[in-house]
Amino acid sequence: MEVVFIEQPSATEAAAGLVIANGRSYISDAKGNLVPIENVRAEDKLQDETVRKIMGFARDLSAQIARFRSHTVADLGSFDALLEQEYGSKIGGQKGNRTYQTFDGCLKVQVQVSDQISFGPQLQIAKSLIDGCIMEWSEGSRDEIRALVMRAFNTEKEGQINKSDLFMLLRLDIRDERWLRAMDAIRNSITVTGSKEYVRFYERDTPKDDWRAITIDLAKA
Template sequence: MTNKMHPAAIDIGGEPHLRDAKGRLVPLATVKATDLLMDELVRSLNAEARENAKRNADFRARTFTTVSELQALLAQQYDAKVGGQKGNIQLLTFDGLQRVQIAVSDLIEFGPELQVAKALIDECLTEWAVDSKVELRALINRVFSVDKEGQINRAELFMLLRVEIADERWRAAMAAIKDSIRVIGSRSYARYYERDQPDGRWTAITDAATPAR
């Protein structure tokens, strides 16, 4: 720790104090050197992380803006929409070694029909033999076991929709799941890739906004 004043120091009677994790004021002079070193490192790294986060956000915004400008220019020149379904677009360098991809994904939520589907599925599972369809039972358990944010496992749910079973209750459950899906918006992602040769495998540039060191 350097001799400069600690950024979180609180002056009490002319003596600097630090507030600990329990909210108590502790004289700076009594804080262990190792705790101060850790404190300084964490503050330094978090400050850099905040700078990088802002730089990344600015970079992503610039990506969307410049790609949109290119789309508008090409559309004006060729009188045609540039981009795929739902606004997805892929741009390549002339040599085919670098790629920028704009991906648009739907934001979805599930309505009360999902609970109807769950009741029908439970009814099917109750009647089916315990040792039958073991893999299906495991999939169903994964679908309806909510994550830490209380969200249904969506990837597994869409896998469940691909399971075809003749039971009318099962078909009704799958129809209820489909009816429960509400598209409430969309989110755009910018992804950056490169490769060594035109037929090579693409490698993601994971943090294109952070300068190389």
């Protein structure tokens, strides 16, 4: 039985995913088996090298963005602290949304705080009351409301809801007593479970131009 001696790979070899054993180069397959590098097909090696190259850049970029976000939060926090010390009040009020601009009005940083919410069992009561209203409405009446209710509760997927459409229901001016009780049930079902802070960046050439977003999201870059 051959004794296998695993050697310490160089930084370049490690980055390439190579394992050095008994003086030979191997690469692990998806099952954890060591395959001699010369036995790996050329296209598989090229794909491996391409993905490792991209992932190296992705890790560096991710770390850079994380540092940038930390510095941005720290810089804005320091500025907010100065304003609070000067005026005795926090910028952005209770919600925490705030906007910062350069003196020439051409650069802007926006901080938006979005509440993360969940819905309690009262939502099922609201759905039952709403269904009662819809069943009594004459055929063809308030079809747009029917469609909105269908989208809000997404009845084809049990347990799923559409928050934006659900909140649209709260804006409708319907005087039916059951509808009003349903809207109260929706409001009572809402629980704020946390919040998430988004920082967005904008620029424009002159104060008369429209803002252009500086995108960091790869899907929108």
